[in-house]
Amino acid sequence: MEKEQFYYDNKIVKLFLIATIAWGIVGMTVGLMVAFLFNFPNYMEGISWLSFGRLRPLHTNAVIFAFVGNGFFVGMYYSMQRLLKTRMFSDTLSKIHFWGWQLIIVAAAITLPLGLTSSKEYAELEWPIDIAITLIWVVMGINMIGTIIKRRQRHIYVAIWFYIATFVTIAVLHIFNNLELPVSAFKSYSVYAGVQDAMVQWWYGHNAVAFFLTTPILGLMYYFVPKAANRPVYSYRLSIVHFWSLIFIYIWAGPHHLLYTALPEWAQNLGTVFSIMLIFPSWGGMINGLLTLRGAWDKVRESAVLKFFVVAITGYGMSTFEGPMLSFKSLNAIGHYTDWIVAHVHIGTLAWNGFLVAGMLYWLATKLWKTELYSTKLANAHFWIGTLGILFYSIPLYVAGFTQALMWKDFNPDGTLVYGNFLETVTQILPMYAMRAFGGTLYLTGFILLAYNIYKTAKAGSTVEDELVEAAPLKVISKRRLAGEGWHSWLERRTVLFTILTTVAILIGGAIEIIPLIVVPSNIPKITSVKPYTPLELEGRDIYIREGCNNCHSQMIRPFRSEVERYGEYSKAGEFVYDRPFLWGSKRTGPDLHRIGGKYNDNWHFNHMFDPRLTSPGSMMPRYPWLLTDDLDVSDTEAKMKGLVTLGTPYTQFEIDKALFLLRNQAEEVEKNLRQDPEFVKNYGDSNMETKEIVALIAYLQRLGTDIKKGETAQN
Amino acid sequence: MIRFVKHYFEGITDVEIYPIISLLLFFIVFITMLIHVLRIPKKNIEKISNLPLEGDENINNYE
Numbered sequence: 108m109e110k111e112q113f114y115y116d117n118k119i120v121k122l123f124l125i126a127t128i129a130w131g132i133v134g135m136t137v138g139l140m141v142a143f144l145f146n147f148p149n150y151m152e153g154i155s156w157l158s159f160g161r162l163r164p165l166h167t168n169a170v171i172f173a174f175v176g177n178g179f180f181v182g183m184y185y186s187m188q189r190l191l192k193t194r195m196f197s198d199t200l201s202k203i204h205f206w207g208w209q210l211i212i213v214a215a216a217i218t219l220p221l222g223l224t225s226s227k228e229y230a231e232l233e234w235p236i237d238i239a240i241t242l243i244w245v246v247m248g249i250n251m252i253g254t255i256i257k258r259r260q261r262h263i264y265v266a267i268w269f270y271i272a273t274f275v276t277i278a279v280l281h282i283f284n285n286l287e288l289p290v291s292a293f294k295s296y297s298v299y300a301g302v303q304d305a306m307v308q309w310w311y312g313h314n315a316v317a318f319f320l321t322t323p324i325l326g327l328m329y330y331f332v333p334k335a336a337n338r339p340v341y342s343y344r345l346s347i348v349h350f351w352s353l354i355f356i357y358i359w360a361g362p363h364h365l366l367y368t369a370l371p372e373w374a375q376n377l378g379t380v381f382s383i384m385l386i387f388p389s390w391g392g393m394i395n396g397l398l399t400l401r402g403a404w405d406k407v408r409e410s411a412v413l414k415f416f417v418v419a420i421t422g423y424g425m426s427t428f429e430g431p432m433l434s435f436k437s438l439n440a441i442g443h444y445t446d447w448i449v450a451h452v453h454i455g456t457l458a459w460n461g462f463l464v465a466g467m468l469y470w471l472a473t474k475l476w477k478t479e480l481y482s483t484k485l486a487n488a489h490f491w492i493g494t495l496g497i498l499f500y501s502i503p504l505y506v507a508g509f510t511q512a513l514m515w516k517d518f519n520p521d522g523t524l525v526y527g528n529f530l531e532t533v534t535q536i537l538p539m540y541a542m543r544a545f546g547g548t549l550y551l552t553g554f555i556l557l558a559y560n561i562y563k564t565a566k567a568g569s570t571v572e573d574e575l576v577e578a579a580p581l582k583v584i585s586k587r588r589l590a591g592e593g594w595h596s597w598l599e600r601r602t603v604l605f606t607i608l609t610t611v612a613i614l615i616g617g618a619i620e621i622i623p624l625i626v627v628p629s630n631i632p633k634i635t636s637v638k639p640y641t642p643l644e645l646e647g648r649d650i651y652i653r654e655g656c657n658n659c660h661s662q663m664i665r666p667f668r669s670e671v672e673r674y675g676e677y678s679k680a681g682e683f684v685y686d687r688p689f690l691w692g693s694k695r696t697g698p699d700l701h702r703i704g705g706k707y708n709d710n711w712h713f714n715h716m717f718d719p720r721l722t723s724p725g726s727m728m729p730r731y732p733w734l735l736t737d738d739l740d741v742s743d744t745e746a747k748m749k750g751l752v753t754l755g756t757p758y759t760q761f762e763i764d765k766a767l768f769l770l771r772n773q774a775e776e777v778e779k780n781l782r783q784d785p786e787f788v789k790n791y792g793d794s795n796m797e798t799k800e801i802v803a804l805i806a807y808l809q810r811l812g813t814d815i816k817k818g819e820t821a822q823n
Numbered sequence: 824m825i826r827f828v829k830h831y832f833e834g835i836t837d838v839e840i841y842p843i844i845s846l847l848l849f850f851i852v853f854i855t856m857l858i859h860v861l862r863i864p865k866k867n868i869e870k871i872s873n874l875p876l877e878g879d880e881n882i883n884n885y886e
Binding site: 616 | 844845848849852853856857859860861863867868869870871872873874875876
């Protein structure tokens, strides 16, 4: 058949490549900034938008969606065109995708430091940006499916299946986790409350790791490792098995983030079983990647690209071994809330994602600019500095995690805690945090070398934005299975059907886990003494969310002797029915706050917020001086309450009408309490503290976990 | 602990069947897929696994 001539679009690949490098540097720098806050809590003194609780979400969002996201798009746009022997479906859609995605990142970089956040991890962005993400994602999907449909290659190579799975699953996850009711331009409340919200969030959170940080990168692995090693993948059969079992199993594993919480035991166990099963497809994929280098290990010596790939795939193997292990309840009881988890995810991000993307960028730079790499030596230096960085990052944090977990659980013979003061367990691990920051510095240094190396390569090379190629068009054949055609081969040429089946595979797990929780809310044991927050407490809670307190403080006491002894009665599902969103947290850099209400007096909280080191010498919590000077914004209080009523919180019309009156009354009460301290009167006597934000936050903190003490626990 | 979580699914009839259905579903899909995968002829497998390596070098290459 006669060959057709057409052009590959290299420009879009280049744009995404530049974005990946730029955002990589930004995201890692912000990570380093928050790492230093552990040892120098005061160095961003008084600047609200640079405080830990606001920067940490910026770091996670930047590295996940800006760095790894753009990195995936680089490889996707490059490999899809070549695997399918066609230009992308639409140049316009490619451009909209690129610029839209970058705009979303800029919007995130502005709103997160401003404290505009929904607080749900890796889904912090507020509702207008959520909508923008949905639209841009759909644009990308149309472009992807359109390109597959107009291909000149009958078979769809396995890398592209992973891209399809990424597209459909992230769409589903993003939409369901971000269902929220807007109450103002940048504030919304989750449609789910408490336990349900937690379940949906970690179904999302876990699968964001699965389908944003794993499947796209596996797709890149299946294309770029064979390319760089110049030999086909070890076993194509294994890759088919890998794909289907991975996407089918992954979607179930979310509840392992909620072991020992108030989540139903049934869902917890399901999460554990599937998490453990997950090791098989994960390791199948890892082995497939590593063994692709069979007979080419001598090349690893010389090629920086292959070195990066080997460490990346090894990192994938390590973190996917650790994940199932951490899903065993006994190990989870130790690891959860500690720095072990932070170390675990950074093996995944720094080694698996970061190194695979780095290797790909080095390889692509030579192809896109048609020249040799500026300096192989420099690339090798990056490799070694980066690898050391990963080790310096993770090993101290493993030690820190274990140390702290053991200290939390250490009892005296008389039954009291050895380290009754949480702070003792923090100061113990400060040296580990310093080493972690050093590791992060190394890793970033390596990445800057990459930026320089690729810049020099680009300058030396010549650019071909539209690459001329030729290939024969596809013969039109029946949509049905041909004689002798395999079932899977047939499926692979039915793009839309394939996409639908992928969607079905991932929906089954999500549906079975989540629907029972949503549709039978009456099965959550009601606790009659649990009441909605007062207007002032509600505003205080929103300040807690704005400042990102949940990044360091959990609100979920697990039913362990050590936790009940330290924090008080363990948390019950029925206590969270008015929590939109839930604020259970996932890391205890500071102590749990679920039973903080009534533990200290108002003055303690006041002084603690002004400077944590006044009440807790040696604390690494940042200062929040602006809470004492900024006026509490009550302009949306009524709208917020009305919104919550729509979602099911039983505020009466009277309470809504009198919201501001009730709020002022309670604020005056708090101020009256504060004035019992002569020091307060001396320093702040004239400052009208009842109108400031601090009062609302104190009211909220003093309410936390106190409801069940007021009445009998009644179950229906 | 169990005391508090038992209630959740009591309202659903035969809730125990959920995990069993899902396990069966997975098992059946997995085995069917495995059989199909093993039956793909070696020739086809070789051809498709070489797709990324096919000459995508363009004709206006710098070389």
